[in-house]
Amino acid sequence: MNLKESENVEFKIQVIDEIKKCVIAFANSGGGILYIGVDDDGEIVGIAEAETALMNVNNMLRDGIKPDVTLFVKSQIERKNDKKIIKVDIQSGTERPYYLVGKGIRPDGVFIRHGAASVPATDTAIRKMIRETDGDSYEKVRSLEQKLTFEAAKAEFDKRKVQFGSLQMATLGMINSEKIYSNLALLLSEQCYHSIKVAIFQDETQQVFKDRQEFEGSLFKQINDVYSYLSLNNNIRSTFEKLLRIDQRDYPEAALREALLNAIVHREYATSSSILIKIFSNRIEFISPGGLINGIELADIMSGYSISRNPNLAKIFYRLQFVEAYGTGILKIFEAYKLSAVQPKIEVTPNVFKLILPNLNAIFSVETGKTSEGKILEYIQNNGSINRKKTEEILGISQTATGLILRNLTEQGLIERKGNSRNINYYLRK
Secondary structure, three states: OOOOOOOOOOEOOOOOHHHHHHHHHHOOOOEEEEEOEEEEOOEOOOOOOOHHHHHHHHHHHHHEEOOOHHHEEEEEEEOOOOOEEEEEOOOOOOOOOOOOOOOOOOOOEEEEEEOOOOOOOOOHHHHHHHHHHHHOOOOHOOOOOOOOOOOOHHHHHHHHHOOHHHHHHHHOOOEEEOOOOEHHHHHHOOOOOOEEEEEEEEOOOOOOOOEEEEEEEOOOHHHHHHHHHHHHHOOEEEEOOEEEEEEEOOOOOOHHHHHHHHHHHHHOOOOOOOOOEEEEEOOEEEEEEEEOOOOOOOHHHOOOOOOOOHHHHHHHHHHHHOOOOOOOOOHHHHOOOOOOOOOOOEEOOEEEEEEEOOOOOOOEOOOOOOOOOHHHHHHHHHHOEOOHHHHHHOOOOOHHHHHHHHHHHOOOOOOOEEOOOOOOEEEEEE
């Protein structure tokens, strides 16, 4: 034949299971030709009962490879040196990565050409093929993990009397016509590897931990577990007006709920970073991977306009009544603080979206005494102003921590800063 094995040519003496790996490798790479009935040196040995062998090859490729690769494969019998061989011409496929049925989209099921050999693809190579085929939308891309379970999702759908089966999963974008799960399905499954980390700190700084938890599993499980945890740490302050007792939680429950939902629905899942929730004595910070989507600004969000990074996930949360309408979550958070002296704050970088909820009870006395912020405000009330050195003396904390607390009070609009760099004082804002 005057041929030798190369990046796009391979020989097999007979029909064996290894043929599937070779076809997958060619389809995932630049295409190639497989000759069956030829030894490694290129000598033609032929195939007995070639017609039956050809049928077996076609059946193997149809039943053993996913997605369907047969559209890109042409198999035929050829006669060389009075012997019959099978020529399998494979084009580069358009639905890469192709993989072995039973192995899935994993290195032991996906193969590519490397020189004259068919070798397992790396995770990086597999992800690259998926992105090139499916695009950049994370939730629409095929999941690398295909052994998924949906107990939490089924329970959530049942609770709201919404059907949840194969037909609904296809309609929602969780599974495609090849019965392959998308990343959206992964997010709602028990196998979801994205997590939410919650940390509680002793005071307004990150110096001393009181507790930390990591919540994993289906996003439905995470949202329920995290909200329960936040509720347990949403303390109540009681005051009395004559005989009337008035209870006020540290944070409006509606604001906590919407902040958590916003972090889950709008985060960037293409990164492995976790959502971080930091609970301080004077605030909670919700930190989500992913800044604003291109084409939208913070002012747009504040006006109620929203473009979802994960539209199919948002539709599911809307269908299950976690959210009432698109683009209203941030507005509801600020509405919950409408009559408060302190207001939520949003900070955005190209890679992070941070939502800060102030503690409504932070400036009041608590059982252990006044908070740091309360002590500062009380001192200013009684003495007219305060400087950094006096603040350090009153609170007994570091210069850095003192600066952070004064800055937070200033940003919340409770105090204002006056003077030059050598003589700065803080006054109650009028």
